[in-house]
Amino acid sequence: MENPTVEIRDLSFTYPGIDGHPPPGSRPLINGLSLSLGAGERCLLVGSNGAGKTTILKIMGGKHMVAPEMVRVLGRSAFHDTSLISSGELSYLGGEWRRDVAFAGFEVSIQMDISAEKMIYGVSGIDPKRREELIKVLDIDLSWKMHKSSDGQRRRVQICMGLLKPFKVLLLDEITVDLDVLARANLLNYLKKECKERGATIIYATHIFDGLEDWPSHIVYVAHGKLQLALPLEKVKELSNLSLMRTVESWLRKERDEERERRRIRKEKGLLEYEKWVEGSRVIGDPAKSAARVTNNGWAAGRLTSPWQGRRISFLAQIESLGNNACFPI
Numbered sequence: 001m002e003n004p005t006v007e008i009r010d011l012s013f014t015y016p017g018i019d020g021h022p023p024p025g026s027r028p029l030i031n032g033l034s035l036s037l038g039a040g041e042r043c044l045l046v047g048s049n050g051a052g053k054t055t056i057l058k059i060m061g062g063k064h065m066v067a068p069e070m071v072r073v074l075g076r077s078a079f080h081d082t083s084l085i086s087s088g089e090l091s092y093l094g095g096e097w098r099r100d101v102a103f104a105g106f107e108v109s110i111q112m113d114i115s116a117e118k119m120i121y122g123v124s125g126i127d128p129k130r131r132e133e134l135i136k137v138l139d140i141d142l143s144w145k146m147h148k149s150s151d152g153q154r155r156r157v158q159i160c161m162g163l164l165k166p167f168k169v170l171l172l173d174e175i176t177v178d179l180d181v182l183a184r185a186n187l188l189n190y191l192k193k194e195c196k197e198r199g200a201t202i203i204y205a206t207h208i209f210d211g212l213e214d215w216p217s218h219i220v221y222v223a224h225g226k227l228q229l230a231l232p233l234e235k236v237k238e239l240s241n242l243s244l245m246r247t248v249e250s251w252l253r254k255e256r257d258e259e260r261e262r263r264r265i266r267k268e269k270g271l272l273e274y275e276k277w278v279e280g281s282r283v284i285g286d287p288a289k290s291a292a293r294v295t296n297n298g299w300a301a302g303r304l305t306s307p308w309q310g311r312r313i314s315f316l317a318q319i320e321s322l323g324n325n326a327c328f329p330i
């Protein structure tokens, strides 16, 4: 793809342990993931709980350090180039919204005794027309006091703040849970328009498929931190005559059944049925015994190269059978 807005190349990542390094014997949480997205594309990021969606979005949003060549947004690394976020070119919406709303590089409490108007109009350099449109789309009452608002009302203000600057890339980590049906539908329409009219790129991780049937241009499915599938929506529809939600449900069911089967076999062989967890990372077997195969898998404080570079992306066998055209150009 020429000039991708988002480019992930062979990304591997492990949450660091208390000493700042991957725990002994840990396997990367995100493993050999590659993906390219272009201007105007709306990508739905799907996967079961714990698959790694939030971690991937946070890495793209510069919240975790990886080697700069592993993740490029608008040709830059968000972790190393903070102007990507502070300029508003890259916007990340998700995370601990109940406490804070990140804006222009600052964390502002969203539960203070402050009005929606003060928060929204307190941001300088915003196109007034864009601001008015967002207030209308999200149906925000400017007199709402943040400390006395409902979860959904606060959420609308948070979303408005995150969209005030005309982003080029938007990362959404399920932020519509508290929105009512109308607010959600209006927001999704607005975001689609942003991609179509301004060429923005959106990556949206969600479990809620209501109103999404024709929203995405691409579907990306991750399981256990690995890319399983990355396809244009039409291709997914060609492959499955089920609704998008039922299609994703069938993928997750298959994944769960395979996982159960793996556990059954492990148990049969007298091995540990479940993987052990050390410092939030997966460890197979006894961590002490497996210390010998410690690898640094992408993350290292002050270290900007990865031994995993150059590894090829791996897909499930079922996806391989689709051929190379099944994936975004990488």
Ligand SMILES: Nc1ncnc2c1ncn2[C@@H]1O[C@H](COP(=O)(O)OP(=O)(O)OP(=O)(O)O)[C@@H](O)[C@H]1O
Binding pocket: 015, 029, 047, 048, 049, 050, 051, 052, 053, 054, 055, 056, 279, 280, 281
């Ligand atoms: N700060 C952290 N330190 C260590 N491990 C973490 C941390 N955050 C998440 N994890 C682990 O990383 C794995 C992936 O988590 P992540 O939040 O990325 O998944 P997800 O696909 O977004 O899940 P969900 O759909 O439940 O939101 C999980 O097993 C989780 O326990």
